[in-house]
Amino acid sequence: MSRAVDRAYERIRSGILKGEFAPASRLKEEELVRLCGVSRTPVREALGRLAAEDYVIVARNQGAQVKTWSDADMADLFDLRALLEGHAAARAAAVIDPEEVRRLRENVDAMEAVLASFASDEEKTDTFLRLNGEFHEAIWKAAGSERLESLLGRLVEQALVVRTAHQYTMDRIVQSQRHHRDLVTALGNGDALWAEAVMRGHIRAALVFVRQHGGRPAPAGGRTSSHDPASPREHSPLDEKCIQSDP
Amino acid sequence: MSRAVDRAYERIRSGILKGEFAPASRLKEEELVRLCGVSRTPVREALGRLAAEDYVIVARNQGAQVKTWSDADMADLFDLRALLEGHAAARAAAVIDPEEVRRLRENVDAMEAVLASFASDEEKTDTFLRLNGEFHEAIWKAAGSERLESLLGRLVEQALVVRTAHQYTMDRIVQSQRHHRDLVTALGNGDALWAEAVMRGHIRAALVFVRQHGGRPAPAGGRTSSHDPASPREHSPLDEKCIQSDP
DNA sequence: TACCGAGAGATTGCATACAATGCGCTCCCG
DNA sequence: CGGGAGCGCATTGTATGCAATCTCTCGGTA
Numbered sequence: 001m002s003r004a005v006d007r008a009y010e011r012i013r014s015g016i017l018k019g020e021f022a023p024a025s026r027l028k029e030e031e032l033v034r035l036c037g038v039s040r041t042p043v044r045e046a047l048g049r050l051a052a053e054d055y056v057i058v059a060r061n062q063g064a065q066v067k068t069w070s071d072a073d074m075a076d077l078f079d080l081r082a083l084l085e086g087h088a089a090a091r092a093a094a095v096i097d098p099e100e101v102r103r104l105r106e107n108v109d110a111m112e113a114v115l116a117s118f119a120s121d122e123e124k125t126d127t128f129l130r131l132n133g134e135f136h137e138a139i140w141k142a143a144g145s146e147r148l149e150s151l152l153g154r155l156v157e158q159a160l161v162v163r164t165a166h167q168y169t170m171d172r173i174v175q176s177q178r179h180h181r182d183l184v185t186a187l188g189n190g191d192a193l194w195a196e197a198v199m200r201g202h203i204r205a206a207l208v209f210v211r212q213h214g215g216r217p218a219p220a221g222g223r224t225s226s227h228d229p230a231s232p233r234e235h236s237p238l239d240e241k242c243i244q245s246d247p
Numbered sequence: 248m249s250r251a252v253d254r255a256y257e258r259i260r261s262g263i264l265k266g267e268f269a270p271a272s273r274l275k276e277e278e279l280v281r282l283c284g285v286s287r288t289p290v291r292e293a294l295g296r297l298a299a300e301d302y303v304i305v306a307r308n309q310g311a312q313v314k315t316w317s318d319a320d321m322a323d324l325f326d327l328r329a330l331l332e333g334h335a336a337a338r339a340a341a342v343i344d345p346e347e348v349r350r351l352r353e354n355v356d357a358m359e360a361v362l363a364s365f366a367s368d369e370e371k372t373d374t375f376l377r378l379n380g381e382f383h384e385a386i387w388k389a390a391g392s393e394r395l396e397s398l399l400g401r402l403v404e405q406a407l408v409v410r411t412a413h414q415y416t417m418d419r420i421v422q423s424q425r426h427h428r429d430l431v432t433a434l435g436n437g438d439a440l441w442a443e444a445v446m447r448g449h450i451r452a453a454l455v456f457v458r459q460h461g462g463r464p465a466p467a468g469g470r471t472s473s474h475d476p477a478s479p480r481e482h483s484p485l486d487e488k489c490i491q492s493d494p
Numbered sequence: 495t496a497c498c499g500a501g502a503g504a505t506t507g508c509a510t511a512c513a514a515t516g517c518g519c520t521c522c523c524g
Numbered sequence: 525c526g527g528g529a530g531c532g533c534a535t536t537g538t539a540t541g542c543a544a545t546c547t548c549t550c551g552g553t554a
Contacts, residue, residue, distance in 0.1 A: 002307050004508060019301075029536070038508045041288070044536090052299030060249050061515055061536055076392040083334050116263055145323040251538060276506070286539045289508090308506055308545050 012046055013035045013120035016055050017125055017160060018067055027056060027064040069161065071211075075162045078207035081155050082200045085136070088152065089183065089199035090192040092142035098144055106179045107135045115173065128173055135180060139187075139199075159210075172209050175223070251289035254483045256296055258283045263302050263313055265314055265406060268388045274303060274311040316408065320457075325454035328402050332383070335399065336430065336446035337439040339389035347389055348435045354382045363418065375420055382427060386434075386446075406457075419456050423449070 012032060015021050032043045047064045050056045056064040069077075075209045136156070140149045179202040186194035262268050276391035279290045294311045295304045303311040316324075361374045384404070387396045426449040467477060 002507075028534095030534095040536090041508055041510090045292070048295050049299060050294060062517095062537065079330075079392070080394060080398075083330065087330050103445065145326070147320070147323045147327060149326075222351045232401070249537070275504095277504095287506090288538055288540090292537095309547095310506065 004038040005045050007047035008032065008038050008042045012043075012050060013055060016050075022065050023066050023068040023233075027066065029063065046207060053154055055161065059067065067161075067225040074107075074134050074159075074210065076106065077159055077206070078203055081152070081159065082095055082203040082207075083205055084152055084155065086196040086200040088140050088143040088145075089187070090225070091144065092139050093187050093192040093195040094141045095144055095191050096187050096190075098188075100138070101184065103169075104135065104138055104187065105184050107131055107138070111180065112212075113175060114235055115170075115177065124170075124174070131151035132176070132180075139183075142187075151245055165235070175205065251285040252292050255279065255283040255285050255289045255293035255476055259290075259297060260294055260302060261275045263297075268313050270313050270315040272313050274313065276310065291356070301402060302408065314408075321406075321457065325450055326404060328406065329450035329454075331381070331395065331399055331402065332386075332450055333443040335387050335390040335392075336434070337443035338391065338395075339386050339444040340434050340437050340439040342391055343434050343437075345435075347385070348431065350410055351382065351385060351434065352431050354385070355377055355424070355431055357421075358382075358427065359425060362417075363423065368417065371417075372420070379423070379427075388436075390401040396402075422452065477480070 011025070012021075012035075015035075021027060027047065029040050029043050029047075033040055036043060037047075047056060051058045051064065054067060058064045058066050100110055103164060111128055114124050114131070117124065119127070136147075137153075140152050143149070144203045160198075183195060183202070184199045186198055257273070259268075262282075262312050268274060274294065276287050276290050276294075280287055280293075283290060285433070293304060296304060298305045298311065301314060303309045304424060341484075358375055358378045361378070362372055364371065384396075384400075386392075387399050390396070426445055429445045430449070433445055
């Protein structure tokens, strides 16, 4: 950790992800300096990185603003995810080795076990989402393209900006789990077409779900014109829970 | 243009694209300061942006290095381009309006006219590549997804790092031109499947060509270990020719 | 001769000071 | 009373200085 820059980056990013900074709210450098305990130089660098990753928008001489997401943006996002994750699944099916398939199957079994356990729903969801994230990442990695992997990492993270991770119903999770089972089978058989099809459906289903349960806490208003009526909420020094991808 | 940062960014980026900075060569901040005529702060910011766009790699306390591309990287790159440009073409076919199709056809006609003209081969290639870039970008835009558009913009730019734009044979260009004709027809008919198929083939053909004509001037050696034996070439204050995407 | 370590120079990382720009307010004029 | 120009404050953009870190060289030892 190059101390200052990374501290600032992580702090701001987590603030956006947790909703501490409302969408479309302006991020003033001095504010972030106080918040992160570093000087403006690393804060600015962190903002630059966040802008490159589409978390914020910076306008010349007007600083940074948390990016808002329209319904169309969301649709585009999941469209691309379906395409790229499907592609990754197909590539993975062609080259994955049995050992890795075994690990994936274990992962799915673990998810199954969690669902069947007696933990609270929130606890179940938590663990499930963590395992789910690992499952998807393993498939990206198996596809054997660094570029694809990093691209998907970014896309999935962006999908997380629009909602917290705990809006899942058990029905939705069970549906996901069926997809996961199918995926492992397809991968085990080296069936690229099947794997791609299942993965695409898996992501499309996620989009439908997100839409139905309206994960967007923010108005889909204009980009740069709004005069920041929504001031950032107070910083709650709570948990830094690891958020994972949609199931 | 926020003067300093953009000047530095453009200068360094063009230097990389033109091969003024050899792949894997180290970019020292003081050097760039002298070159760009701005102080280290904007230079560092520019390097950050270039790193986010995969032009350079920055290692902690070790500065920036021009990124090198392995054959596998190139294959991945064109794989993704085929997938995403194909997707863009399919989306475009579904929603494009006749007016836009007409403009595309005019563009293709213009390319045809250039090829049939009496200009020198180099001149022909130049104009053709410019028109070709406009053609592709128009299709991305017609697809109606900002995210897809910017993603493709980046991917195509990265493909340009590995070679200069003038290694094209007339054979290759004529083949491209046939693809372009087919594309316009497919788009005009609203035939998404056809458009996607043609576009995929179009990009795959580009990969095969780039491979055959070995566009990579750099060794595909390791990333961080090399001790930068290749010092940056002297700056030739030559043309700033607009480089366009592969045909 | 090969290897290891210490020190000096070179280079990056961070903080702060200063300059430039934009925004909102007030005050004056119609 | 409404509108516009000018001014002052808030915020961002750039430059520079100092501290931290790395690399490269030189000397010593097995």
